[in-house]
Amino acid sequence: KNEVEQSPQNLTAQEGEFITINCSYSVGISALHWLQQHPGGGIVSLFMLSSGKKKHGRLIATINIQEKHSSLHITASHPRDSAVYICAVETSGSRLTFGEGTQLTVNP
């Protein structure tokens, strides 16, 4: 079993829709990261969370430590949001353990 599970694997939405991507993990963590990977391959950090909720523009990330679960929400989605969204956790040490990613496609 993977330490980090994301769902869904693939998500197609229409422009303007509210999007939720979920991440569950099976180990104790010190922090959880949400990252974005564009088709060219580069990885951009979106959020780092250890509790509660963070918001940046149209993106919102939440984490429930007791349930070992985090969600990434995108409000008013846009075609430029199309990318792979990756959940990664820190356990012992500072290394990140990555999920498989969620491929998001937003159609105009």
Place this chain on the structure above:
Amino acid sequence: EPEVTQTPSHQVTQMGQEVILRCVPISNHLYFYWYRQILGQKVEFLVSFYNNEISEKSEIFDDQFSVERPDGSNFTLKIRSTKLEDSAMYFCASRIGFSGEAFFGQGTRLTVV
């Protein structure tokens, strides 16, 4: 905005050859990492580096791999004798401290033929 820079963006090498992948982390960052992503798979941790030494490495990071910070700015990953299965995208990352946001480079796509 400061960024992590990796060179080259793409490298093709023959099996058995040595390759060096280069990274310039953000200047005031103290923790450095190499990750790799085989095509179609998830990103995997290779090694972390702090205070001029390896702080953690994965089982992937065997004797064929080495890292170095030869001067105050560069952070390199060397693969001594490349294998076909080393073909992947290699990402460098840096962080200001033990915990904190991770900044990734754009990656080096290594193709071993």
